[in-house]
Amino acid sequence: MSVLVYIESENGNFKKAALEVASYASALANQTNSALTAVVFNAEDCSILAKYGVDQILNVQTTQDFNAEVYADVIKQAVEKEHSKLVVLSSSADSKYLAPMLCVGLKAGYLPNVVSLPSSTIPFQVKRSVFTNKAFEMTEITTEVKIIGLSNNAFGLVEKSASASVEVFEPIFKTSKITVKGIDRATDKVSIADADIVVSAGRGLKGPENWNLIENLAEVLGAATACSKPVSDLGWRPHSEHVGQTGKPVASNLYIAIGISGAIQHLAGVNSSKIKVVINTDPEAPFFKAADYGIVGDAFDVVPKLTEKLKAFKAQNL
Amino acid sequence: MMKILVCISHVPDTTSKINFTANNLKFDSSGVQFVINPNDEFGLTRAMWFKERQGASVDVVSVGGPETEPTLRKALAIGADAAIRIDTPALDGYAVASELSKIAKEGGYDLIIAGRESIDYNGGVVPGMIAATIGASFVNNCIALELSGSNATAVREIDGGKETLSTSLPLVIGGQKGLVEESDLKIPNMRGIMMARKKPLTVVESTNTEQKTRSISFEKPPAKSAIKMVDAENIDELISLLHNEAKVL
Numbered sequence: 001m002s003v004l005v006y007i008e009s010e011n012g013n014f015k016k017a018a019l020e021v022a023s024y025a026s027a028l029a030n031q032t033n034s035a036l037t038a039v040v041f042n043a044e045d046c047s048i049l050a051k052y053g054v055d056q057i058l059n060v061q062t063t064q065d066f067n068a069e070v071y072a073d074v075i076k077q078a079v080e081k082e083h084s085k086l087v088v089l090s091s092s093a094d095s096k097y098l099a100p101m102l103c104v105g106l107k108a109g110y111l112p113n114v115v116s117l118p119s120s121t122i123p124f125q126v127k128r129s130v131f132t133n134k135a136f137e138m139t140e141i142t143t144e145v146k147i148i149g150l151s152n153n154a155f156g157l158v159e160k161s162a163s164a165s166v167e168v169f170e171p172i173f174k175t176s177k178i179t180v181k182g183i184d185r186a187t188d189k190v191s192i193a194d195a196d197i198v199v200s201a202g203r204g205l206k207g208p209e210n211w212n213l214i215e216n217l218a219e220v221l222g223a224a225t226a227c228s229k230p231v232s233d234l235g236w237r238p239h240s241e242h243v244g245q246t247g248k249p250v251a252s253n254l255y256i257a258i259g260i261s262g263a264i265q266h267l268a269g270v271n272s273s274k275i276k277v278v279i280n281t282d283p284e285a286p287f288f289k290a291a292d293y294g295i296v297g298d299a300f301d302v303v304p305k306l307t308e309k310l311k312a313f314k315a316q317n318l
Numbered sequence: 319m320m321k322i323l324v325c326i327s328h329v330p331d332t333t334s335k336i337n338f339t340a341n342n343l344k345f346d347s348s349g350v351q352f353v354i355n356p357n358d359e360f361g362l363t364r365a366m367w368f369k370e371r372q373g374a375s376v377d378v379v380s381v382g383g384p385e386t387e388p389t390l391r392k393a394l395a396i397g398a399d400a401a402i403r404i405d406t407p408a409l410d411g412y413a414v415a416s417e418l419s420k421i422a423k424e425g426g427y428d429l430i431i432a433g434r435e436s437i438d439y440n441g442g443v444v445p446g447m448i449a450a451t452i453g454a455s456f457v458n459n460c461i462a463l464e465l466s467g468s469n470a471t472a473v474r475e476i477d478g479g480k481e482t483l484s485t486s487l488p489l490v491i492g493g494q495k496g497l498v499e500e501s502d503l504k505i506p507n508m509r510g511i512m513m514a515r516k517k518p519l520t521v522v523e524s525t526n527t528e529q530k531t532r533s534i535s536f537e538k539p540p541a542k543s544a545i546k547m548v549d550a551e552n553i554d555e556l557i558s559l560l561h562n563e564a565k566v567l
């Protein structure tokens with residue numbers, strides 16, 4: 001028996017979230033005395049996966065674009081080949097897309113948004129985040145094959161010294177009625193899902209013309225940019241930047257909220273960020289109650305100064 | 319005419335305080351206002367557009383007890399033609415998806431609109447499971463959808479961008495904001511509410527599908543430690559705290 005993990009790659013490379021999933025799956029394999037097998041698609045160099053505890057790698061070669069239905073079916077074949085009883089996925093858009101189809105295919109129970117290792121493996125019980133991070137639920141999976149989706153940034157990276165064998169795996173590719181017409185991805189920008197730091201701004205910024213303040217700060221920090229819902233509703237920023245209960249969840253190490261009041265629906269999306277910094281003119285803004293560090297001040301004054309000081313700090317600490 | 323089914327999950331309003339009763343075994347619904355899941359409301363509004371512009375019938379369905387009926391009536395007041403309630407508590411995503419799959423299959427729907435996730439349990443599992451069960455195409459995180467005959471063009475949000483897909487009906491989507499804009503959402507008017515009372519709301523028996531997951535208990539996150547305030551004139555202190563104390567720089 002082995003634990004099976006699906007490791008995502010982009011243009012042949014692994015992102016931090018993928019290595020985090022490997023780290024978690026490796027700890028799970030340890031906990032259940034199993035080996036860890038990874039399924040990867042079109043990876044150029046898999047050797048790094050051994051460092052995160054993967055024992056065996058099934059490298060699938062395909063010229064096909066990501067297609068959730070097809071990929072779910074390939075992962076299913078890998079699970080059957082390895083007789084795996086535990087499958088680990090990430091919280092990326094792609095993993096969440098294929099997971100429910102994989103569940104039906106394997107007649108498995110699936111829990112997304114898992115935040116820690118199982119508290120018990122027989123019965124199999126894990127903690128996951130529910131009510132948009134306002135609570136946790138201990139949940140049991142009652143099926144023989146179990147699938148879990150790890151929350152972003154919930155486990156961290158754990159390195160090991162080990163080696164992995166790479167196996168060629170030639171699954172059957174099913175046909176799908178879905179074809180990809182085009183992908184529009186900003187390659188020069190950090191996405192909210194991958195970012196260690198997110199710089200986010202709200203209606204306090206007054207208008208889209210002031211977003212250079214936010215972008216400059218984000219650039220110095222290597223951060224992703226985000227916004228509150230009204231900002232995207234007003235068309236100041238793209239929908240893809242809207243965070244909160246009805247937008248994207250953020251699970252970064254640092255979240256800097258500028259000119260955002262901290263409405264409950266906004267906080268729901270950022271609760272799982274580790275450290276929150278708030279910059280707001282209003283000392284009564286609710287966000288201060290949910291943050292770790294705060295500055296009462298005008299964004300137009302504080303943000304450029306912060307950007308300059310951080311630039312100097314980065315130059316010194318490189 | 320095209321047949322559309324919109325899956326409606328009945329969830330606590332976004333401002334609700336989340337509490338639990340009975341030794342943290344159950345969600346405490348006392349004093350909580352329930353609403354149409356926001357992602358489903360975007361989907362329902364998009365369905366009304368197809369109805370008005372391309373001709374379609376729109377049914378709404380929810381798996382749950384009698385307490386979900388006001389939410390279904392609201393969907394009827396927004397303009398859906400008929401509502402179905404599957405009379406069983408929604409205990410896990412798989413069981414809910416099985417019930418909905420049966421309705422979707424037997425009703426011969428061309429397009430099944432569900433939400434990307436419900437904001438209560440945040441499973442994000444139901445739409446994909448329906449698609450896999452009934453053998454329909456599936457587009458998740460759907461932010462735009464156009465139909466022409468039995469062909470569909472959909473846009474999916476991906477990490478860091480978007481992807482355009484083409485496919486055919488029958489189709490299931492996991493929808494979200496973008497399908498329509500916030501300003502397009504309809505608040506039911508008096509006439510809609512009156513008409514909704516006369517529209518059919520059919521209660522069907524559940525098929526008693528087995529669950530694959532089971533809730534054990536809930537807990538709330540630990541209380542936050544107090545915030546540290548930094549003077550706006552002393553930004554160096556903030557940087558130092560983030561570097562030395564929080565260790566995030």
Ligand SMILES: Cc1cc2nc3c(=O)[nH]c(=O)nc-3n(C[C@H](O)[C@H](O)[C@H](O)COP(=O)(O)OP(=O)(O)OC[C@H]3O[C@@H](n4cnc5c(N)ncnc54)[C@H](O)[C@@H]3O)c2cc1C
Nearest residue numbers: 202203204228229244245246259260261265266281282299
């Ligand atoms: C069903 C539903 C779902 C929702 N989902 C979401 C969601 O997912 N995400 C989300 O964000 N919101 C959501 N909302 C909206 C939410 O309730 C708030 O309206 C929204 O978050 C407020 O955005 P804001 O903080 O940018 O704007 P405002 O509330 O207008 O706050 C602006 C803030 O900027 C401060 N400010 C003003 N000028 C300056 C300055 N010069 N410098 C510094 N600070 C300044 C003000 O003091 C104020 O605190 C939802 C609402 C509903 C009803």
Ligand SMILES: Nc1ncnc2c1ncn2[C@@H]1O[C@H](COP(=O)(O)O)[C@@H](O)[C@H]1O
Nearest residue numbers: 325380381432433435436441442443444
């Ligand atoms: N009890 C339910 N009844 C009807 N539809 C549901 C129910 N639960 C979930 N759905 C649909 O499935 C979507 C995703 O829900 P979930 O998988 O629970 O996050 C929701 O937005 C609804 O469209």
